[in-house]
Amino acid sequence: VQAAKFRALWALQQGRQADAREDLVAAFVLGRNVARDGTLIAVLVQQAMESIDCRTVAELFGQLSPENLQQLLDGFDAAPARRTVAECVPTEKACFLNWILRRIEALQQANPGDDAKVMKGVHELFAGVLDAPAEQAEPLPANSWERIAQAAGGTSAGVVRLINDLEPFEQQLAVVLALPHGEYESRMEQLMAEVQRSPNPLLSLLFPAWEKVRPRELMAL
Secondary structure, X not given: OHHHHHHHHHHHHOOOHHHHHHHHHHHHHHHHHOOOOOOHHHHHHHHHXXXXXXXXXXXXXXXXXXXXXXXXXXXXXXXXXXXXXXXXXXXXXXXXHHHHHHHHHHHHHHOOOOHHHHHHHHHHHHHHHHHOOOOOOOOOOOOHHHHHHHHOOOOHXXXXXXXXXXXXXHHHHHHHHOOOOOOHHHHHHHHHHHHHHOOOHHHHHHOHHHHHHHHHHHHHO
């Protein structure tokens, strides 16, 4: 999308408005297509690409004829539908939490009667994600795993329970993330207050990332 910006600038300098228009539309469509896997990071990339492309159109607005501006708008309107943050909730659950549950089950089956070894494996599973989650603006507390293990009673079955207990919050989250500006802010504030009060440490460790991305989406809209 950055390349499309400079291609459009060059095309306009050469008097090739149609080429500039087509590059800008193609970049916009690419941004929509990049989010098709439904992951949160892909939707963030989609938002960034749309923002860059729209800023470029704003900068070049006076250099494009009314006809090409209309065709540009028509091209944007014909692009694939925008993937939303709310739509990422089930995908993220499948890619992370459901994956963790399957891995715990495999560890339990491989180490019958040795839950200490299972918990060591579970710790390793969580470690990479807790150390550097892609959507987290700030590092998570250093004692994150200790909090999880304590809340789980030191057992892998307890960790499974903590993960399964996230389900009602995930359902609420998907609803709140789909709310429009004006309704979203107060509902998210209420939900995050519930998250902070919960004895389940996974909520306060994993959910704040969602609070940050919906405002970005509203800005993009």
